[in-house]
Amino acid sequence: MLKYWRRHQWIVFCSLLFSAVLVLAQLSAVYSEQSLLKRLDGILYDSRLTLTLPYRAATDLPVVIVDIDEKSLQQVGRWPWSRQLVAQMLEQLTEAGASVVAFDVIFSEPERNPVQQVLQGAKQQLSAGMTEELQQLAPALDADQHFANSLENKDVVLGFLFQQEQLAIGQLPESYVLMDTEASQSSASHFEGYVANTAVLQQHSSGTGFINSSPDPDGFIRQAALLIRYQDQVYPSLALEAARLYALANELTVETAPLEQINTIVGVTVGNTRINTDLYGRVLIPYRGPARSFPYISASDVLHGQVDKTLLKDAIVFVGTSAVGHADLRSTPVGVQYPGVEVHANVFEGLIYPELIHSHPDWAEALVFLFLVVLGLLMSLTFPALGPVSLALSGSGLLLLTLGGNLYCWQVLKLDLPLTSSLLLILGLTLLNLIYGFFGASQQKARIKSIFDQYVPPAHIDEMLNHPESVSLDGKRKEMSVLFSDIRGFTSLSEKLSATELKSLLNRYFSPITKTIFEHQGTIDKYVGDMVMAFWNAPLDVKDHAELAVKAGFSMLKVTDELSKSFVSDGLPAIDIGVGINTGEMNVGDMGSEYRRAYTVLGDAVNLGSRLESLTKYYGVRFLVSQSTVQQCQNIIFRSVDKVKVKGKTEAVAIYEPVDASLVLNPDLVVALQQHEQALLLYSEQNWADAEVLWASLHQRYSDKLYSLYLERLAHYRQHPPGADWDGVYTHAEK
Template structure:
């Protein structure tokens, strides 16, 4: 009971620590908008949607055709006065010119023409432009240096500001609903001014005395700068979007005035050389003319597709909830279930973003996903390291008794180790130390063990080097398996290379014993290939991973007949490796347990060409 309490308290301490660290890291990045570009690119996919536009929004473009016909820009103000008169008399609800007429012309007739239109048609809207300082104080509301107003008298309701503020990636995503004026109060944007001409009376856009904005009875989510994010309806220059007419066609009379009946008309630059283009979320490569941006803003105001980012405080809370929740759940549901939990949280939060957007709220996306991913990755890594630690502890103990390949094979199985085995084509190697018994009579027991360990260690390293499995030590001998549990097609070749490695490595030990005690020992090795039953043999309480069968017996018999320093192999093994090694026929040999004699071969060494290839 006490251990359960300790485990439970350990989990909560770890949850508090991990959740807090992830929250602080993701929250810090969120506070600084570190992944600003990525965040906007991802949310753009949610909020920007091409859709059908209102055919009462018409653009008259000052295009290349018009510039060719009417001459270089700027044109006489009389042209603008004439085209606005045509549109207004054609029955348009409103007409707006995207040009700053803050300075009078040298031509008094031009000045008089534009002033006359302003006085005669109250639904003609003129542009004001605010000049902002390069750096804002950061107090919230936008500060400005000056306002460029029309040089001629206009009614307050004929004014609209044209300012837009690009984001840090130079894309336009927001519209400024209004800007302050010392004498006139608040001047609405072109979008607000023209959208109100199209909206029913009960749905018109207005600003209350407390600064709150409404579209009808619905609140518009704006920030301290009166900005609102909006959803573009069309891509730059879309042929299926807003109607765009040529300035020259309208002023020349090619387009009849009644075309503009009940419409709001936007007149502005529609040629690349006029430098009135901006990037938007609708295209990474194509910029959009300013008049198009205003048309899209009007459409969003009509559709009420406006939204505002969540406050930073609530964003921090969301990040914390996801960090703590993800770690707790993925720690509870491990493995594939934990992966499903992670994917589920990922999908659910994405759906939450889409749903909340429909209510005008934009959730932080990248930073919350960062918290989810970090919590999941830490949980997986923590689980892996814990399991690895336990596995290493078991392996370090178990590998002292059996081969590491056997340990890995057992640990890789999820189910309990079962009795029994499988038939497999393998190569068996038996090694025995010739002359060890006389040697042990001349040495002290401690010295005998030391010498034996050196020889057995040499055999073990040679077997492992060539991916063999150390099956067991048999007194002063060794039994090894090649081809199980790690399956290899060239197990016979690997077994012989291991035998040659043993013979080569024993030379130094033999020389040292000769100098110390005047006596030497050498290996006698037998190798056979063929089918054997490989698996866990024994009882439920004591298992032995080994090989059983006639193939094993013959390998043992070959070893018992091998003279010191000799490597004997069977005919079956010889057929598999004769292209790699120098092999001599020893003739038939009668071995214990076999009714008929068997053909025996001796491995002399590697063929010269094989050594050259290796070199």
């Protein structure tokens, strides 16, 4: 342990310091509304919400929105309308069967009575008799009283607005909220003023609720306040009051819990339903979807009786406006031009179905704090000992587990837990240790190179000495063929051998393989473990380089078969290889540093050659080449294998298996090749049945893995058709 600490003390210290800074940032976010972590959490919250919207439980709650839209203003007139029209609209809604109507509109000023306007403007010109007649006519033209009368015996909720300024417009409603403690000592948000409805309307309304929104610091509406305190009373929101009337409850009960000098709100009971809240009496809004997820009806259609009454039967109606100049549009996780009235509708649905509401418990921050401390310690102490691959896999695994756990809590447990700090911790410590490992590995490689440079002979020295004028080691781009080959199952094979036996086996293998490549005018690029890389057409030009490369591949397979028999007779494991060849434009030249250089090739064409060698295992063949190689090998027969997109490539590539000339003499194999090509054509045409017959016949005769692979694909595509625009390309995610 002491040795481990001495070796990694700096990275452990830096990791612990990073963890501590993040833990402190998480703690400060609890008390700061402007915290960067909170803003990032808001972004992740929005992404998580929209990601899980398709899986949100659907309800049959008949919520309808009556919209005072552009069409309504064009047909009826500009807003505000006469209260008589509003009363007429209310009558139409109730006659159609609406059970509760909630207005996301404030009627804060009395409507002018035309009779009173005449009496005031022409008082001197009117006789006593005319004045008396007009005064008798005034009540019949009192729009406010008409609207107030229409509110009688109906479950109607009027909206009002709390403000921080000390002002009082209109009349506040009677509060039906019962507190189990003093309202003035509760944790509900407190306001100093209000804009309410006129007294005559307020006195006839069944209920009234505030329409204030509760935006986060970034302006997005993610939660809604159900309760607000004004002086010594607590008032409900528009949605909460609508839920009270819908539940036929006479009152709302607020449950609190003592915390130091205040009583924190923990829940609200509507009828027989309890809704958990945060300590300020807020809930997360269970959005149904983007704007217009609820049915919308134009207010003018309601006034003109042009509404399907079945839509309003027993419905809860929210009346609001989306007209230009009057639009109450909000920024929400599901849209930045979201109607405010629909926010109330979403909150109402959550109050009736509390299982839709996700809770953000008071202990969420404490849980995240504990998670950060434990995970920070574990990662800081264990990650320095991991290699780059293990480090990347561990970091990715922790990242996926954290994301999955958070998503599980959200979707199944209905818990909203902060996520940003946890992701930053995992990403930060993983990156920190990767950087540390990179520099450590670079220093180690530099030390090893300084030791072994003297044992590496210069490449291509004979060619340079014999033909210096024809050889250029300067970097250039030219068409070449590249070959990759490695021993199948080399890792498990090496574990069975001692170091001496493994060295002997590789030496016996590399020597004839290298000789074969040289005999076919190829250049050895490098050996990496059991892998051999060679190329053709550099440093000297080689005619028919693609064909020579394929012939070299055949020869390598033959040499390997002979070596394998020799190894078995000597008590060593049998070996087999895979070969991949590609032809294309490559960068070739003498590359490296002033201490060590290598003549090598680079480019996408080289990478494709490596991918082809890897794919031999997938298709169960020993030899694969690209279409560009096939086009330059007129004297060699090939079997079509597939049309693929390999990892790192965006374009499809046709791949083939070279066929040994000796096999072409067998008429049965020639027929099998033709049958396979015909099956591939049927497969590309999505003629699954006929292709299956051909491949099934081939598989029965030869048990070739390629045929079983296509039979599996056919079975999959029968169940999951790829569509008419399918181009027959198979995408490989693995290298």
